[in-house]
Amino acid sequence: MTQTTLADQVVIEGIGVHRGQPARVVLHPADANSGITFLRTNLPNGRQRLIEARHNSVIDTQLCTVIGDKTGTTIATIEHLMSALAGLEIDNVLVEVDGPEMPILDGSSRLFVEQILQVGLKRQSAPRKVVRVLRPVRIEMGNSHAELSPYDGFRLDIEIAFKSPVIGRQTYSFDFTSDRYRREIAASRTFGFMKDVEALWKAGLALGASLENTVAVGEDRVVNPEGLRFPNEFVRHKLLDAIGDLSLAGHAIQGHYKAFCPGHKLNVMMLEALFADRANYAVTEAVRRPARARSELVLQPAAAFAPDIN
CATH class of the missing domain: 3.30.1700.10 (lpxc deacetylase, domain 2)
Structure with missing residues (x-):
């Protein structure tokens, strides 16, 4: 089996379930072996503020999963998108979000899955791990x-x-x-x-x-x-x-x-x-x-x- 990314970018908009603020998310194809990374686009020095979607990036788990970095940048409620990516066996994606929380959409991962499948997936040459x-x-x-x-x-x-x-x-x-x-x-x-x-x-x-x-x-x-x-x-x-x-x-x-x-x-x-x-x-x-x-x-x-x- 080889790794998978997106065939094209995906744009998703909605509101955050906890803060109630509008959120715009852009999912980008990413290179093999880069994994899933998040980027807050509404903050300065964006490329220096990439947050890896790893367990050691988790800073809070009250009612949702929140990841962050040493600068205090955080992104909340990532679990439904992460579930959709795992459910579709996608290995490499750059997730840009313009606020502190992912959109809740309909409360499931279905809309993430549907939007991703509309653009399709792309196989990469590196072996999946x-x-x-x-x-x-x-x-x-x-x-x-x-x-x-x-x-x-x-x-x-x-x-x-x-x-x-x-x-x-x-x-x-x-x-x-x-x-x-x-x-x-x-x-x-x-x-x-x-x-x-x-x-x-x-x-x-x-x-x-x-x-x-x-x-x-x-x-x-x-x-x-x-x-x-x-x-x-x-x-x-x-x-x-x-x-x-x-x-x-x-x-x-x-x-x-x-x-x-x-x-x-x-x-x-x-x-x-x-x-x-x-x-x-x-x-x-x-x-x-x-x-x-x-x-x-x-x-x-x-x-x-x-x-x-x-």
Whole structure:
């Protein structure tokens, strides 16, 4: 397998979900082995302010994934674009954004995927690389926990458990292929609880959130008039986020990620634990694997102790 970039530039506009500010993003083709990098175009000395999309660039994980550099430059809510790029198996892109936050669009990665596929992808001559997990690595954070273990491919098993009867307990098992990502994961939207809205606004967050970009969860129902896109859209979105966050490894992961109630912090902690010991992983050339069986779904009642993590 060889590396992939964009066939042409892609322009995407929208508003940031937290600051509520307009954002314009331009995705550019990039050279082989350059990876995914971000550039704030509204700041001086732009080319000196490139931020690599790597786990060690993450500076905050409260409600979204934020990367930054030593100068204080930050870009927030990168996880949906990162998920789209990983879902399409794109290795090299320069992301220009004219503000501090990526646009939320419809709350999923679907529009990123659609816009990218309109211009197409371009194969590059350099071999694609993967981060191969060599031995199990486990982390815990409160009631949440996660593990990465060796696997011939990329598999995610995500379980969530919320007190809300609207969500309850859901699990989703997913053997990654780009086609299945587009069909099963890309359209799943971010979600939030109506009871939290006032506190978030007071904290200066969720200022751009609306029913157009967020699944709003009330006491006993989904508030959005169109309802859910999937019966288990909540856990699918957690999986979408996990794919985006784990792509901050710098290369696609070859391994099995199992997580209970993951959030952005847990996902990034998993990468930190993986890379903390060189014996945990190896960077090798990718080999295309055959598609595996379809994903599995389990819906169960809510656990009484379940934390509200999203």
